[in-house]
Amino acid sequence: xxxxxxxxxxxxxxxxxxxxxxxxxxxxxxxxxxxxxxxxxxxxxxxxxxxxxxxxxxxxxxxxxxxxxxxxxxxxxxxxxxxxxxxxxxxxxxxxxxxxxxxxxxxxxxxxxxxxxxxxxxxxxxxxxxxxxxxxxxxxxxxxxxxxxxxxxxxxxxxxxxxxxxxxxxxxxxxxxxxxxxxxxxxxxxxxxxxxxxxxxxxxxxxxxxxxxxxxxxxxxxxxxxxxxxxxxxxxxxxxxxxxxxxxxxxxxxxxxxxxxxxxxxxxxxxxxxxxxxxxxxxxxxxxxxxxxxxxxxxxxxxxxxxxxxxxxxxxxxxxxxxxxxxxxxxxxxxxxxxxxxxxxxxxxxxxxxxxxxxxxxxxxxxxxxxxxxxxxxxxxxxxxxxxxxxxxxxxxxxxxxxxxxxxxxxxxxxxxxxxxxxxxxxxxxxxxx
Numbered sequence: 001x002x003x004x005x006x007x008x009x010x011x012x013x014x015x016x017x018x019x020x021x022x023x024x025x026x027x028x029x030x031x032x033x034x035x036x037x038x039x040x041x042x043x044x045x046x047x048x049x050x051x052x053x054x055x056x057x058x059x060x061x062x063x064x065x066x067x068x069x070x071x072x073x074x075x076x077x078x079x080x081x082x083x084x085x086x087x088x089x090x091x092x093x094x095x096x097x098x099x100x101x102x103x104x105x106x107x108x109x110x111x112x113x114x115x116x117x118x119x120x121x122x123x124x125x126x127x128x129x130x131x132x133x134x135x136x137x138x139x140x141x142x143x144x145x146x147x148x149x150x151x152x153x154x155x156x157x158x159x160x161x162x163x164x165x166x167x168x169x170x171x172x173x174x175x176x177x178x179x180x181x182x183x184x185x186x187x188x189x190x191x192x193x194x195x196x197x198x199x200x201x202x203x204x205x206x207x208x209x210x211x212x213x214x215x216x217x218x219x220x221x222x223x224x225x226x227x228x229x230x231x232x233x234x235x236x237x238x239x240x241x242x243x244x245x246x247x248x249x250x251x252x253x254x255x256x257x258x259x260x261x262x263x264x265x266x267x268x269x270x271x272x273x274x275x276x277x278x279x280x281x282x283x284x285x286x287x288x289x290x291x292x293x294x295x296x297x298x299x300x301x302x303x304x305x306x307x308x309x310x311x312x313x314x315x316x317x318x319x320x321x322x323x324x325x326x327x328x329x330x331x332x333x334x335x336x337x338x339x340x341x342x343x344x345x346x347x348x349x350x351x352x353x354x355x356x357x358x359x360x361x362x363x364x365x366x367x368x369x370x371x372x373x374x375x376x377x378x379x380x381x382x383x384x385x386x387x388x389x390x391x392x393x394x395x396x397x398x399x400x401x402x403x404x405x406x407x408x409x410x411x412x413x414x415x416x417x418x419x420x421x422x423x424x425x426x427x428x429x430x431x432x433x434x
Contacts, residue, residue, distance in 0.1 A: 009035050009047035024169070031385050034392055039066030042413045044397055052397040053421050055407040059399075060224075060256055062287030064334055065410040071286055071330045078326035087115070087319040094325035101332050102293060105265060107274030110295040114312070115320040119255035119281030120154030122292035123217075125314055126251045126277045127158050130215040133249065133300050136307020144178070146205060146216045146248075150185040152225035153217060153253055162217050164226055181209050185223065186231035190370060194234035202239060206246050215249035215277070216242075220267040221370075224256040228375045228406050230368060233271035240273040249276040249300070255292065259283040259331070260340045261408065263348065263371035276300060286331035291324035343411040347372040350415060351407065354422025363433040365403070374407040374422070376429055387428065394424035405429060 012035040021027055035047040042065050044052045057063055064071060078094060085092060099113040114129075116122045127145065134142035147153070147162040152169070154160070160170035161177040170177075183202035188194045206213065220236050223229040243250040252275035257267035261283065264270055268278075277300065281292030304312050318324075334340075351374035358376050359367045365377045382400045391398045398405065398421075405425060409418065 005047060005049040012047055032389050032392075034397075041065045041067070042410050042417055046392075050392070050395070052392060052395060053409075053413070053417050053424075055396055055398045055409050055421050055425075057283075057408050057410050058287050059282070060261065060408045061282040061285070063259060063261075063283045063340075063411050064286045064331065065412040066287075068286065068334075070334060071288055071327060074326050074330035074333075075288060075323060078323055081322070083323050084318065084321050086317070088315060092320075092322050092325075094322050094329060095320035098320075098325045098328045098332075099293075101329065102280070102295060105332070106278060106295055107268075109274045109276075109297045110278055111298050112296050112301040114294045114296070114314070115316075115325075116281075116292045116294060117316045117318050117321075118154075118290050119279065119292050120156040120159050121316060122255065122279040122281050122294045123154045123159045123162075123251075123253060124156050125294040126217070126253075126279050126296075127162070127215075128314055129277055129294065129296060129300065129304070129312065130249050130251060132304050132307070132312065134214050136303045141212050142214045144180055144209065144212045144214065145251075146181040146183060146202070146209065146213055148185050148202075148218050148223065149182050150223050150226040150229060151182075151217075151219060152223070153219075154255075168226060181205050181213065185227075185229065186235045188232035188235055190221065190230040190232060192232050192234075194232045194238055198232075198235060199238055199242075203242055206242055206248060210246045210248060213246075213248045215251045217251040217253060219253045220257060221270050222257050222262060222267060222373065225401070228368075228373070228377070228404050230370045230373075236268065236271040237273055240271070243276075251275060251277045251279070253279045255279055255281040259335060260344055260411065261372055263341075263344050265335070284331065285324055285327035286334070288327035288331075289321065289324040291321065291328055340411050343413075344372045346415065347409060347411070347413065347418060350418040351422065354419055355407075355425065357426045358429050361430070361433055364429065372408060372411060376405040376425065378403045378405065378429075378432065382432070387432075390428045390431070391424065394428055396421050396424040398425060398428075 013033045036044050037047045038045045044054050131143050150164050153162045161180050163170050183205050188198045252268050254266050258280045278295040285291045351369045355367050355374050358364050363379050365379050368375045381402050
């Protein structure tokens with residue numbers, strides 16, 4: 001690679017390490033950094049001139065790839081009108097249109113939209129919404145939540161309390177977090193029926209704690225950062241029934257799964273259920289700007305409005321940012337063509353074929369694919385300092401964690417690019433048994 005570009009890359013890394021603290025990282029981390037200077041389609045261009053196929057969709061949000069002409073046009077047009085305006089006492093067309101579109105796309109009971117800055121904040125909003133609902137109904141004791149083992153719902157404070165308390169990323173804070181109730185993670189696979197034994201843990205805990213539970217919160221069908229586990233839609237369907245039977249709200253966290261990733265527009269469609277409160281984010285804006293939303297029913301919003309103090313107590317400064325809302329509308333417009341369904345089906349087929357070579361190796365525990373998600377689960381955790389460099393040298397951007405090497409590519413990836421991506425994964429994983 002050219003010396004000038006190599007020098008630029010080294011200089012950027014040096015400047016970064018002096019002042020920037022990266023996610024889930026130490027300031028003095030020795031893990032490699034790779035400066036990105038531009039992106040186009042499914043490619044990231046590094047400062048040293050190399051191009052990488054992005055297998056992560058930038059943490060699952062850039063579903064239409066990078067530098068998309070329609071996305072660019074809509075955001076630039078919005079920028080000429082206004083970049084931001086406060087949402088307290090004001091409104092604007094992009095927010096109204098985006099809220100209307102979200103109501104149209106989600107199940108009928110969901111009619112109210114509260115915008116937030118990020119997925120974690122959307123979950124915080126959902127938890128507060130559920131608690132305030134029960135306070136307004138005169139049941140202030142219903143303030144705890146039931147979550148699943150191996151769950152992940154975000155990094156902010158109350159979100160951490162509903163992540164797996166033992167194996168999750170936030171066990172360090174266990175002593176100071178609110179104490180929630182945790183059911184065993186579903187064991188019934190995606191294509192399996194859900195038996196009474198599969199429901200035993202969550203049903204028993206819901207019956208025992210129904211008097212104090214504000215809501216059950218779960219990721220539908222796919223447990224994401226807690227383990228990339230796929231489970232039976234029948235489990236979700238039966239949990240919905242238990243919530244109705246026992247008088248507990250259901251919060252569905254679609255931040256990672258929403259907008260087509262599992263082969264349905266929303267993963268809860270696999271179970272044909274509706275949540276009382278629904279969280280969306282990540283792919284909502286096609287990876288252009290940070291935005292999330294919490295949707296709920298008329299009944300929940302009307303109960304909160306009728307209680308004390310007669311309003312919902314939350315209001316982010318950048319709530320319903322016009323640029324982000326415009327990006328959300330542009331992304332949903334692209335999805336409205338339904339081309340994404342063909343793309344996701346092709347990705348699913350390509351992942352199954354491309355990752356199959358990993359299955360026989362003894363250091364691989366399982367290979368699994370659902371929609372545009374491919375997972376190679378290993379027997380032992382990866383060494384991030386070395387495996388990340390190997391993937392870059394193979395021409396791809398893949399960011400494993402723990403025992404999981406996984407792919408969530410942009411929907412626009414071509415057959416040839418996907419084959420190159422999966423071949424690189426197999427090539428790197430093949431070395432782990434040496």
